[in-house]
Amino acid sequence: MSHITSKSSPIVIVGAGVFGLSTALHLAERGYTNVKLLDKQAYNLSHYSYDKGCDAASADINKIIRSAYGSQFQYQELARDAMAKWKKWNDEIKTGKTVPAGFSTDSVLFVNNGCLTMTSGSEMDQFEKDTIQNMTKVGLRDTQLNLNVPSDVARARGGGFGFVADVFNINNKTALLDTRSGFVYADKACQFALAKVQKLGVELVLGGPKGTFAGLLQDASRTNGVLTADGKAHKAELTIMACGGWTPSLLTQLDNLCETTAGSVTMFQLPPNNKALWDRFAPENFPTWSHDIRRGKCGGLYGFARDPNGVVKIGYRGAKFTNPQIQADGTARSVPATRWTQEAIRQIPLTAARVIKAFIQEQLPELLDCEMNTRLCWYTDSYDNHFVIDFVPGTSGLMVATGGSGHGFKFLPNLGEHVVDKIENRQNDYLQYWKWRSLEINCIPDLDHTVLVRLPMEPCAPNNGPVAVNKKSCNPNAISGVRLELLGPPLPHVATLAGNEVWSECSSDHLLGQGKISGTKRVQNWEGNGHKLASCST
Numbered sequence: 001m002s003h004i005t006s007k008s009s010p011i012v013i014v015g016a017g018v019f020g021l022s023t024a025l026h027l028a029e030r031g032y033t034n035v036k037l038l039d040k041q042a043y044n045l046s047h048y049s050y051d052k053g054c055d056a057a058s059a060d061i062n063k064i065i066r067s068a069y070g071s072q073f074q075y076q077e078l079a080r081d082a083m084a085k086w087k088k089w090n091d092e093i094k095t096g097k098t099v100p101a102g103f104s105t106d107s108v109l110f111v112n113n114g115c116l117t118m119t120s121g122s123e124m125d126q127f128e129k130d131t132i133q134n135m136t137k138v139g140l141r142d143t144q145l146n147l148n149v150p151s152d153v154a155r156a157r158g159g160g161f162g163f164v165a166d167v168f169n170i171n172n173k174t175a176l177l178d179t180r181s182g183f184v185y186a187d188k189a190c191q192f193a194l195a196k197v198q199k200l201g202v203e204l205v206l207g208g209p210k211g212t213f214a215g216l217l218q219d220a221s222r223t224n225g226v227l228t229a230d231g232k233a234h235k236a237e238l239t240i241m242a243c244g245g246w247t248p249s250l251l252t253q254l255d256n257l258c259e260t261t262a263g264s265v266t267m268f269q270l271p272p273n274n275k276a277l278w279d280r281f282a283p284e285n286f287p288t289w290s291h292d293i294r295r296g297k298c299g300g301l302y303g304f305a306r307d308p309n310g311v312v313k314i315g316y317r318g319a320k321f322t323n324p325q326i327q328a329d330g331t332a333r334s335v336p337a338t339r340w341t342q343e344a345i346r347q348i349p350l351t352a353a354r355v356i357k358a359f360i361q362e363q364l365p366e367l368l369d370c371e372m373n374t375r376l377c378w379y380t381d382s383y384d385n386h387f388v389i390d391f392v393p394g395t396s397g398l399m400v401a402t403g404g405s406g407h408g409f410k411f412l413p414n415l416g417e418h419v420v421d422k423i424e425n426r427q428n429d430y431l432q433y434w435k436w437r438s439l440e441i442n443c444i445p446d447l448d449h450t451v452l453v454r455l456p457m458e459p460c461a462p463n464n465g466p467v468a469v470n471k472k473s474c475n476p477n478a479i480s481g482v483r484l485e486l487l488g489p490p491l492p493h494v495a496t497l498a499g500n501e502v503w504s505e506c507s508s509d510h511l512l513g514q515g516k517i518s519g520t521k522r523v524q525n526w527e528g529n530g531h532k533l534a535s536c537s538t
C-alpha cells in the first residue's frame with residue numbers, strides 16, 4: 001500500500017539539489033499534483049552558480065558521469081540507465097523542447113569525452129578488473145580500453161578517442177579508458193531539471209527566509225510538514241528532507257549513518273589569449289580523468305576538460321575532512337563551511353593542496369602559471385557509501401533522501417524514480433541498499449579521515465605552535481570515530497593572520513594529547529582569488 005493517500009495530497013521537499021530535484025521531477029511525472037520544493041537558495045535567479053552564492057554539492061561547474069562501478073553491478077546498471085536519460089535531455093535541448101533561460105539549442109549537458117582511470121604501478125586495481133568483468137556481462141567489453149595495450153590504443157584511435165592516449169604520461173601507470181563516460185555541466189543540468197520541474201507544475205519556494213527550513217511540524221506520532229524561517233507553516237502529508245551536507249545537522253536521527261565531509265576543489269583559469277592551451281584542454285581533446293582515486297591520502301584526484309570560460313577543475317578526495325561543531329543538544333556534528341556560509345572559508349587543506357600540486361607538476365605543468373581559485377565542496381557520506389532513501393523511524397510522514405557519498409550527481413535524471421517507488425511501496429531492488437540503517441556501536445569503518453581544525457587565537461602561535469586540541473574518546477555517534485574537542489575557549493574561534501582566516505588540518509596522528517600543526521602560513525598560499533600555484537611554497 002502506498003504511503004500517501006492520493007496523488008493530490010500535499011508533499012513538501014526540502015532541498016533542491018540533485019536528490020530533491022530528481023524526487024520533485026519524478027513525483028510530478030507520475031502525476032502528483034501538490035508538490036512543493038523549498039530551498040534556501042534562490043536557484044531561479046542564481047542558476048546553481050557557485051560564483052553567485054550557491055554552495056550545494058550539486059552547484060558546481062562539472063561532475064563525472066561514469067558507468068564503471070567495479071563490483072557494484074547495481075550502480076553500473078543504474079548509471080547506464082541515467083546515461084540514456086542524460087542523452088535524452090541533450091536531445092530535449094537540441095530539439096527545442098526544453099530550453100531554459102540562457103540556453104540555446106546548441107547547449108549540451110552531457111559530454112561523452114571518455115573517462116580515464118589512471119593508477120600508479122603496473123597492476124590495475126581490483127575495482128577496474130571488476131568493472132571489465134561486469135561490463136563484459138552486459139556485452140560492453142569493447143567500451144573498456146586498456147591504454148597500456150597497443151591494440152586497445154588502436155581501438156581508441158579508431159573510435160575517436162585517440163586524444164586520450166596522448167594527454168598524460170602513463171609510464172609506470174595503468175590506464176583504463178571507459179569510452180561511454182564523460183562529464184555533465186552540473187549547474188546547467190540542475191537548471192535544466194528545475195525548469196522541467198517548474199513546467200510540470202511543482203511549486204517552487206526558493207531563496208531567503210521563505211525558502212529556509214526552520215523546523216518540522218510534528219505531533220507525538222506524525223510529521224505534518226515544515227516551518228520556514230519566515231514563520232510560515234507548510235503543511236504536508238509527506239515531508240522529504242534532501243538537504244545534502246546540511247541534512248545530518250537538521251535531522252539528528254542520521255547520527256551513526258551519515259556524516260558531512262569536505263572535498264577540495266581547485267579551479268585553474270586558462271589565460272584568455274592562450275589559444276594553444278584552450279585547445280589542449282578542450283573537451284574534444286581532453287578526457288575526464290582520475291588518478292589513484294581509491295588509494296588513500298596520496299591519491300584521490302580527479303579532473304576535467306576546461307569549461308566554456310576556460311576553467312580547468314581538479315578535485316581531491318584522498319582524505320575526508322570534517323568540520324565538527326557542537327550543536328544545541330551538545331553533540332558535535334560536521335557542518336558545511338564554504339565561501340558563502342556565515343563563517344566563510346576560501347581555502348583548502350594542506351594535504352589536498354600538496355597532492356594536487358605534485359600531480360600537476362608531473363603531468364600538467366602548464367597549469368602552474370594559471371590563476372587558481374579553491375573551494376570546499378561538502379559531501380553527505382553514509383558509512384557504507386550507499387544512498388539513504390527511506391522513512392525516518394519514530395514518526396510517520398517523514399522521509400529522507402540523502403547520503404550521495406560522492407557519487408550521486410550522475411543519477412539526477414533517474415534517482416527520483418526510486419524515491420517515488422519507495423513512497424508507493426513498489427518492489428524495487430535498489431531500495432534494499434538505501435534503507436535506514438546504522439553502524440553498529442564500536443564498529444569503526446576504515447576511513448582515512450582528517451579533521452579540519454579552526455585554530456584558536458590563543459595559545460596557538462601562527463606557526464608550529466601547540467594546538468589546543470585533543471582526541472575525544474570514541475564518540476558512538478561519530479561515523480569516523482574521530483571527534484575533536486577544542487581546549488580553552490569554546491568554538492567558534494577563528495584566528496586571523498594577515499587578515500586571512502587560518503584553517504589547518506590535523507590527521508588522527510596529531511590528535512593524541514597536545515599536537516603541533518606546522519605550515520599554517522603556507523596554507524594561505526592556496527587561498528582562492530588569483531594566487532598562482534607556482535608561488536605556493538609547499
Ligand SMILES: Cc1cc2nc3c(=O)[nH]c(=O)nc-3n(C[C@H](O)[C@H](O)[C@H](O)COP(=O)(O)OP(=O)(O)OC[C@H]3O[C@@H](n4cnc5c(N)ncnc54)[C@H](O)[C@@H]3O)c2cc1C
Pocket residue numbers: 014015016017018019020038039040041055056057058059062063064065211212213214242243244245246263264265315377378379380401402403404405406407408409410411
Ligand atoms: C566535490 C564533490 C565532487 C563530486 N563529484 C561527483 C561526480 O563527479 N559525479 C557524481 O556522480 N557525483 C559527484 N559528487 C556527489 C554529488 O555532487 C552529490 O551526491 C549530490 O550533488 C548531492 O545532492 P544533494 O541534493 O544530496 O545535496 P546538495 O546538492 O548539497 O543540495 C542540498 C540542498 O539543500 C539546501 N538546503 C540546505 N539546508 C537548507 C535549509 N535549512 N533550508 C532549505 N534548503 C536547505 C541547499 O541549499 C541545497 O540546495 C560530488 C560531490 C562533491 C562534494
